[in-house]
Amino acid sequence: MKWFKIGMPVFLILLGLFSLIMAINLPKAHLGNPNGPLYFPIGISVLLLIFSAIYLFQEIKDAEEINEHIADLFSGRTPKLIISTIILGALYALIFEPFGFLISTVLFLGALLFVVNGPKRWKANIIVTLSFSLITWYAFGELLGVSLP
Amino acid sequence: MLNTPGDGSAIAATFDGYPMARQGKAGQAMALSAVASFIGGIMATFGFILLAQPLANFALKFGPAEYFLLMLLTLSAIISLSMGKMIKGFISMSLGLLISTIGIDTQTGVYRFTFGMVELSEGIDFLIVIIGIYAVGEVLYNFLNIDDEKREKKEVGKIWFTKEQWKRSRWPILRSGPLGFIIGVLPGAGGSIAAMLSYTTEKQLSKKPEEFGKGAPEGLAAPESANNAASVGAMIPLLTMGIPGSGTTAVMLGALVMLGIRPRPLLFENEPETVWTLVNSMFVGNIALIIINIVLVGLLVKILDTPAKILYPLIIMLAFIGTYTLSYTAVDFFFLLLFGYFGLVLKILDFPIAPLILAVIVGGDMEQNFRMALTSSNGSLGIFFGSGVSIVLITLTVLSLFYPLIMNIVQRRKAATNTD
Numbered sequence: 001m002k003w004f005k006i007g008m009p010v011f012l013i014l015l016g017l018f019s020l021i022m023a024i025n026l027p028k029a030h031l032g033n034p035n036g037p038l039y040f041p042i043g044i045s046v047l048l049l050i051f052s053a054i055y056l057f058q059e060i061k062d063a064e065e066i067n068e069h070i071a072d073l074f075s076g077r078t079p080k081l082i083i084s085t086i087i088l089g090a091l092y093a094l095i096f097e098p099f100g101f102l103i104s105t106v107l108f109l110g111a112l113l114f115v116v117n118g119p120k121r122w123k124a125n126i127i128v129t130l131s132f133s134l135i136t137w138y139a140f141g142e143l144l145g146v147s148l149p
Numbered sequence: 150m151l152n153t154p155g156d157g158s159a160i161a162a163t164f165d166g167y168p169m170a171r172q173g174k175a176g177q178a179m180a181l182s183a184v185a186s187f188i189g190g191i192m193a194t195f196g197f198i199l200l201a202q203p204l205a206n207f208a209l210k211f212g213p214a215e216y217f218l219l220m221l222l223t224l225s226a227i228i229s230l231s232m233g234k235m236i237k238g239f240i241s242m243s244l245g246l247l248i249s250t251i252g253i254d255t256q257t258g259v260y261r262f263t264f265g266m267v268e269l270s271e272g273i274d275f276l277i278v279i280i281g282i283y284a285v286g287e288v289l290y291n292f293l294n295i296d297d298e299k300r301e302k303k304e305v306g307k308i309w310f311t312k313e314q315w316k317r318s319r320w321p322i323l324r325s326g327p328l329g330f331i332i333g334v335l336p337g338a339g340g341s342i343a344a345m346l347s348y349t350t351e352k353q354l355s356k357k358p359e360e361f362g363k364g365a366p367e368g369l370a371a372p373e374s375a376n377n378a379a380s381v382g383a384m385i386p387l388l389t390m391g392i393p394g395s396g397t398t399a400v401m402l403g404a405l406v407m408l409g410i411r412p413r414p415l416l417f418e419n420e421p422e423t424v425w426t427l428v429n430s431m432f433v434g435n436i437a438l439i440i441i442n443i444v445l446v447g448l449l450v451k452i453l454d455t456p457a458k459i460l461y462p463l464i465i466m467l468a469f470i471g472t473y474t475l476s477y478t479a480v481d482f483f484f485l486l487l488f489g490y491f492g493l494v495l496k497i498l499d500f501p502i503a504p505l506i507l508a509v510i511v512g513g514d515m516e517q518n519f520r521m522a523l524t525s526s527n528g529s530l531g532i533f534f535g536s537g538v539s540i541v542l543i544t545l546t547v548l549s550l551f552y553p554l555i556m557n558i559v560q561r562r563k564a565a566t567n568t569d
Contacts, residue, residue, distance in 0.1 A: 019262070070497060085289065089482060117462070128459055136466070
C-alpha cells in the first residue's frame with residue numbers, strides 16, 4: 001500500500017499548488033488594498049506546499065513501514081461499505097428535497113441498513129428504518145420546528 | 150460516547166472522553182464530565198461577580214493585532230500537542246485555514262475559491278466540517294473493523310468516577326475553570342479555544358502526558374470545566390459592552406434587546422436587579438445541569454448497547470439532518486460526505502484532526518484581524534510587537550512551538566547519559 005502513503009503528500013502538494021495558482025489569480029479588490037484578499041490564501045498555500053514536501057520526504061523514507069489501517073481499508077467488506085455509504089449519501093442529497101424528508105429518509109436509511117446490517121436481519125432493518133424516520137421527523141419537524149421538506 | 154461533538158467547545162472533551170467510553174468507562178466519563186462542568190460553571194459565576202468590571206476593561210485592550218496573536222497562540226498550542234507528528238499538525242492547520250478562506254472576503258467583497266457556486270459564497274460552515282470529520286469520518290473509520298464482534302459489545306462500567314480519577318482530575322478542573330473564564334471574557338475566543346487551551350495546558354503539566362488521547366480522566370475533565378466556565382465568561386463582554394463573544398451569546402443579546410435590556414457599561418449601576426437576576430440564573434442553571442446530567446447518565450449510556458451495525462447508519466442519518474438544519478439546503482450533504490471521507494483518510498494516516506478544526510473555526514477572524522492590524526499600522530508589522538500583551542502572546546507562541554523540541558532534546562540527552 002505504498003501508493004496510498006505516498007499518494008497523500010503528493011495530493012497535498014498538488015492541492016497546495018492549485019490553491020496557490022488560484023490565490024494569485026484572485027480578482028483584485030476595489031476597496032482598500034487591492035491585494036488584501038490574496039495575502040492570506042497565498043501564505044497558507046505556501047505553508048501547505050512546504051509542509052507537504054517535508055511530509056513527502058518523510059513518507060518516502062518510511063515507505064516500507066506497514067500501516068495496518070491502510071490494509072484494513074482494502075480488506076473484507078470495508079471498501080464496499082465505504083463506497084456504498086458515499087453513493088447512498090449522494091443519492092440522498094439528490095432526492096431529499098424533491099421526494100421530501102420522510103420518503104427520502106426511509107429509502108436512504110433502509111438501503112444503508114440493508115448494506116451495513118445485512119439483508120438477513122431484514123425485520124430489524126425495516127422496524128428501525130420506519131420507527132427512526134418517523135421519530136426524527138416528529139422530533140425535528142414538529143417538536144423543534146425545523147422546516148423539513 | 151460516539152466521538153461526535155455537538156459543537157466546537159465539546160471537541161477537546163472527545164480526545165479522552167471517547168477513549169474512556171471505548172474502554173468501558175462511559176458512565177465514569179459522563180459523571181466526571183458533569184461534575185467538571187458544574188465546578189467550572191460555579192467557579193466562573195463567582196469569577197463573574199468578582200471580576201466583571203476589571204476584566205471587561207482588560208478585554209478592551211485587545212486590538213486586532215492582539216486577537217490575531219491570541220489565535221496564533223491557540224493554533225501553535227494545538228500543534229504542539231501533536232508530539233512526533235508536528236509536520237502533520239502543520240498540514241492539518243494549513244488545510245483548516247485554507248477551508249476558512251472559502252467564500253466572500255468580508256472586507257472587500259471578493260469571491261474566493263467559490264468556483265461559481267452560490268452555495269460556497271458564504272463559505273463552508275465549520276459545523277459541516279466538524280460533523281463530516283467527526284461523525285461521518287468516525288463511522289467510515291469504524292467500518293474498518295465492523296465485523297469484529299468484540300467491538301459491538303461495549304461495557305458501560307459504573308456510573309460514577311473512581312477516587313483515582315478524581316485525584317487526577319481535581320486540580321485540572323480547578324485550573325481550567327479560571328482559564329476558561331478568562332478566555333471566555335475575550336470576545337470571539339469562546340468555549341472552543343478555552344477547551345483546547347486547557348487540554349494543551351494540562352497535557353503539558355501532566356506527569357503522564359503519554360496517556361492523553363488514550364482515556365486520561367484529566368483530559369476530559371479539564372476541557373469540560375473550561376468550556377462551561379468560558380460560557381459564563383462570555384457574559385462579561387456581552388453585558389458590559391454589548392459584544393457577543395460567541396453564537397450563543399449573540400442569540401442572548403438578541404433576547405435581551407427584545408426584552409428592552411440594552412447591555413452597556415452602565416448596566417451594572419443603572420439596572421442591578423437585571424444583572425443579579427442573570428447571575429442567579431447562572432447558579433440555578435449549573436445546579437439544574439448537574440442534577441439532569443447525573444440522573445440521565447444511566448439512560449444516555451444505554452446508547453452504547455445499540456448494535457454498531459444499526460447505530461452507525463443512524464449516526465450517518467442524524468449527521469445529514471443536523472447538516473440540513475444549518476442552512477436548509479441538501480447541497481451541503483455533498484460537502485458533508487467529502488469531509489467524512491477526508492476525515493477517514495486523515496485518521497488512517499494518523500493526522501491530528503484538532504488543528505484542522507480549530508483553524509476552520511478561527512481562520513476567518515484570524516485573517517480579518519491580521520489585515521485590520523496591518524491597515525491600522527499602514528502595513529507595518531511592528532504593530533504585532535507594539536504592546537505588552539502582544540509580547541507575552543508571541544513569547545507563549547514561540548515557547549509552545551519549541552517546547553516539544555526542547556523536551557525531545559532533553560529526553561535524548563537523559564537517555565544518552567543513562568546509557569553511558
